[in-house]
Amino acid sequence: MGLKVEDVKAWIMKTNEQIQQNKEYLSELDQAIGDGDHGTNISRGFQETVNKISSTEYTAVADLIKDWSMTLLSKVGGAAGPLFGTALLKFSGAVQGKEEIDYGSFVEGVEAGLNGLILRGKAEEGDKTMVDVWSPLLTYLKGREALDADDFEEAAKAAMENTKNLKAKKGRASYLGDRSIGHLDPGSVSSYYLFSSLAQVIKEEGVQL
Amino acid sequence: MKKVINDPNQIVEEMLKGMVAAHGDLLKRVEGTTVIARADAPVQGKVALVSGGGSGHEPAHAGFVGKGVLDAAVSGEVFTSPTPDQVLEAIKAVDGGEGVLLIIKNYTGDVMNFEMAAELAEMEEIRVDKVIVNDDVAVEDSTYTTGRRGIAGTLFVHKLAGAKAESGASLAEVKATAEKTVANVRSMGMALTAATIPSTGKAGFQIAEDEMEIGMGIHGEPGISRDKIKSADEIAETLVQKILDDGVHQSGDEVAVMINGLGGTPLMELYVLNGKVNDLLKEKGFTVHKTFVGEYMTAIDMAGLSVTLLKLDDELKELLAAPTNTLGF
Numbered sequence: 001m002g003l004k005v006e007d008v009k010a011w012i013m014k015t016n017e018q019i020q021q022n023k024e025y026l027s028e029l030d031q032a033i034g035d036g037d038h039g040t041n042i043s044r045g046f047q048e049t050v051n052k053i054s055s056t057e058y059t060a061v062a063d064l065i066k067d068w069s070m071t072l073l074s075k076v077g078g079a080a081g082p083l084f085g086t087a088l089l090k091f092s093g094a095v096q097g098k099e100e101i102d103y104g105s106f107v108e109g110v111e112a113g114l115n116g117l118i119l120r121g122k123a124e125e126g127d128k129t130m131v132d133v134w135s136p137l138l139t140y141l142k143g144r145e146a147l148d149a150d151d152f153e154e155a156a157k158a159a160m161e162n163t164k165n166l167k168a169k170k171g172r173a174s175y176l177g178d179r180s181i182g183h184l185d186p187g188s189v190s191s192y193y194l195f196s197s198l199a200q201v202i203k204e205e206g207v208q209l
Numbered sequence: 210m211k212k213v214i215n216d217p218n219q220i221v222e223e224m225l226k227g228m229v230a231a232h233g234d235l236l237k238r239v240e241g242t243t244v245i246a247r248a249d250a251p252v253q254g255k256v257a258l259v260s261g262g263g264s265g266h267e268p269a270h271a272g273f274v275g276k277g278v279l280d281a282a283v284s285g286e287v288f289t290s291p292t293p294d295q296v297l298e299a300i301k302a303v304d305g306g307e308g309v310l311l312i313i314k315n316y317t318g319d320v321m322n323f324e325m326a327a328e329l330a331e332m333e334e335i336r337v338d339k340v341i342v343n344d345d346v347a348v349e350d351s352t353y354t355t356g357r358r359g360i361a362g363t364l365f366v367h368k369l370a371g372a373k374a375e376s377g378a379s380l381a382e383v384k385a386t387a388e389k390t391v392a393n394v395r396s397m398g399m400a401l402t403a404a405t406i407p408s409t410g411k412a413g414f415q416i417a418e419d420e421m422e423i424g425m426g427i428h429g430e431p432g433i434s435r436d437k438i439k440s441a442d443e444i445a446e447t448l449v450q451k452i453l454d455d456g457v458h459q460s461g462d463e464v465a466v467m468i469n470g471l472g473g474t475p476l477m478e479l480y481v482l483n484g485k486v487n488d489l490l491k492e493k494g495f496t497v498h499k500t501f502v503g504e505y506m507t508a509i510d511m512a513g514l515s516v517t518l519l520k521l522d523d524e525l526k527e528l529l530a531a532p533t534n535t536l537g538f
Contacts, residue, residue, distance in 0.1 A: 027409060035428040037289050040408050044286075073325070077263075077289040079318035082325055120321055171317045174354035175430050 001208045002102035005058045007201060012053060012068055014197035016046040019190060029186040033179075034172035038080060038186040045076035045084070061101055065092035079171055080187060083121055083130060090116035103209050107141045114138050121170060128166035128173060128180060130187040133159045137195060147209040153199035160184065160192035210410040217407040221264045221284055228271060232536060235275050243291060244299040245271040246281040256374040256383045257281070257303035260312040260367060261296065262319055263288040265404070266427060268537040269506040273364065275535035278371035279312075287406055287509070288428045290318035296326030300335055308336035308380035310387060312366055314359025315343040338380055340387040342366050344396040344517065346455045347424025347433050358426050361469040361506045362394035362517045365529075368538060372531035386528065393520040395455050397448045400425045400513030401438065402473060423447065427471070427508045427515075441478065445485035448516040453493070458518050460494030465519040465529060470504040473512035479503070486516055499529060505537060 003011070019026070019042055026039030049071040058064040065088055073085030094112035095105050114134040123129040125136075136159040140152070161184070168180035171187075202209055214220055221243060228245065229238045237248050251257065261270045261283030270282035280303035285291035300309050309330070313323045320341065327337045344362030348354060370387035378386070400422045403412040413429035416422055421439070424432030439447070458464060468483045470476070483502050490497055498521055506515075521529065 031413065035288055035426075035430055036406065036409065036413055037286070041286070041289055074292050074294045077285045077292045077318065077322065079290075079321060081292055082318070082321035120325075121317070170355055172426075172428075172430050175348055175358070175426065177354075179431070 002100040003061065003106070003207060003209065004100045005061055005064055007205055007207055008061050008064050008101070009053060010201045010205060011198050012046075012049060014201050015194050016050045018193040018197055019043050019046050022189075022193065026186050026190060029184050029189060032183045033168065033176055034186065037078060038190065041076045041078050042080050042084070042190050045072040045081065048075040061098060062092045062096045065095065068092075079121070080190070083117055083187065084190075086116040086120040087113035087130075087134070101209075103146055106147070106209060107138070110134065110138050110141060123170040126166060127170045128163055128168040128185045129170050130185070130191045132163050132166065132185065133188045133191040133195070136162075147202065149199040149202040153196045156192050156195040156199070160188045163188040210405050210407070212405070212407060214407055217410075220407050221286060224264065224267070225271070225284060235534065235536070236271065239281070239298055239302045242298040243284040243295050244281050244302060245274050245284070246299070246302050247274055247276065250280050250303045251305040252280065252303075253305045254307060254377070255305050256307045256378065256380050257300075257305055257309045258312060258367065258371055258374055258383070259283065259296070259299045259303060259309055260363070261285070261291050261299070262314055262316070263290055263428070265406070265509045266506050268504065269364065272537035273367050273535050275533065277375050277531055277533035278367050278535045278538060287408065290316065290322045293322050293325035293329060296323055297329045300326060300330045300337060301333070304335050308338065310370065310374070310380060310383050311337060311339040312363065312370065312387060313339055313341050314363050315341050315356050316358060317355055319359075336380060338384050340366065340370070340384060340391060342391050344391070344394045345424075345426065346395050346397050346452055347426075349433065358430070360396045360398060360427050360517075361467055361515045362396045362519070364467065364505045364537070365394050365465065365517065365519045366390045368533070369525055369528040371533070372528035375531065386524070390519070390525065393457060393525070394517060395452045395457055396515050396517040397451045398425060398427070398432075398471070398513060398515035399423050399444055399448060400429070400432070400471065400511055402510075402512040403429050404472070404509040404511040406509065422513075424451075425513070427506060429508065429511065441481045442485045445482050445489060445516070449486055449489050449518075452516065452518050458495070458520050463496045463498045463521045463526070464490065465499045465501070465521055466490070466497055467501040467505065467517035467519075469506055469515045469517065471511040471513040471515070472504065472507035473510045474514055476503065479514060482514060482516075498526060
């Protein structure tokens with residue numbers, strides 16, 4: 001029993017809720033080391049996604065995730081649009097043809113998403129980008145056979161918090177050099193919302209993954 | 210925040226509407242998009258030029274759409290690069306069969322969105338190439354960053370590549386001209402205040418009444434230092450010296466100069482600064498061939514300016530002199 005269409009919809013809704021609630025916070029994080037529009041951009045994209053998927057019927061999870069990614073691509077702009085959009089588009093490709101996402105295909109999805117991020121953003125682990133959440137989480141997932149939602153959420157949080165210690169080498173924050181140290185990477189924080197929302201949905205809906 | 214706006218979420222849409230209402234003889238809106246194209250686009254048999262970026266930099270980018278410069282400009286949200294589907298719409302609207310050159314400022318978001326658009330256009334069998342502008346010498350160590358930012362020097366790339374395209378050159382030739390311009394152009398900016406983004410209503414950064422930021426980006430990304438405010442002459446010396454230290458411009462060169470206002474600095478002050486910049490360049494053995502003073506690439510309401518130097522040769526001088534019909538030049 002994995003993630004079905006309804007569970008993925010709940011995942012998107014929950015992520016949107018977290019992002020809308022923390023919109024100002026995300027922009028403040030971005031103001032400290034970037035240009036201050038991350039919260040505005042990403043919240044616009046997730047709200048549009050919710051509008052789109054609420055009025056559409058899906059039978060395949062891959063189609064739902066593809067719509068999610070395409071909406072982000074066409075509504076977010078900036079760096080966050082192509083990065084989240086590409087990661088989710090690759091995720092959707094990895095779960096193509098599945099009626100529900102089991103643990104193995106979830107891990108494949110995260111791996112495909114991470115590879116997409118690396119390809120699009122040309123970033124490596126340690127550059128203080130979203131990769132610093134996605135990559136440690138993939139390592140975490142690969143070392144297990146099933147998902148413990150609480151433990152997974154903790155791992156995502158630890159990865160997100162670790163970006164505070166890193167010096168930015170990609171994106172706007174890289175222009176600050178050492179001055180970027182001590183600030184959380186905003187894209188890593190929104191990635192944390194993505195994964196922690198999944199953990200909450202899994203707990204609330206009683207999904208076995 | 211005191212601004213002449215209705216809804217911050219509609220500001221780009223409403224600006225584009227007003228722009229076309231004012232300049233319908235020159236510009237047209239590609240319906241259902243944030244794209245402004247030449248009124249006569251697509252121009253058959255001519256390489257097309259597409260640029261763009263976040264809004265809030267007016268007259269860049271749509272103000273440079275027209276004969277002799279850009280074929281289309283794509284507007285993103287305020288200070289946010291446009292999305293790939295919008296860039297693709299621009300490419301499709303202006304392709305006249307000879308290919309399309311994308312002129313991209315070196316910001317991660319701009320590069321990624323335009324690259325994705327190029328991939329989409331290639332899938333539709335449109336020939337697309339790109340050039341990335343990185344004229345900002347304030348970004349010192351590009352080994353550890355995504356490289357230098359593209360700022361006001363981008364307008365020279367639009368102008369010269371635009372003139373080359375208008376002359377009937379091939380996509381490869383237009384690209385070569387654009388790349389030569391990128392290699393010859395360097396800029397450096399300073400700010401007295403931050404820009405206020407309409408959607409947040411807050412200043413992008415905090416700066417004291419008696420301070421100036423040297424080398425900030427056109428969205429207010431932090432610069433290389435923050436100093437007590439200096440005289441116009443001293444500011445001119447700092448900016449020019451920093452550009453010359455980069456080594457592209459040597460005594461004896463002929464240059465074009467651009468003094469670009471960022472939206473909140475009056476022309477009076479830009480001219481004051483320009484007087485000193487011209488004196489300095491002459492003292493150092495340069496010939497100033499042409500000077501542009503005004504607002505070309507602004508940052509909403511930011512007080513401040515940038516200085517751009519472009520090293521010229523015979524080809525670039527000829528292209529610089531070619532006629533244009535745009536709002537900005």
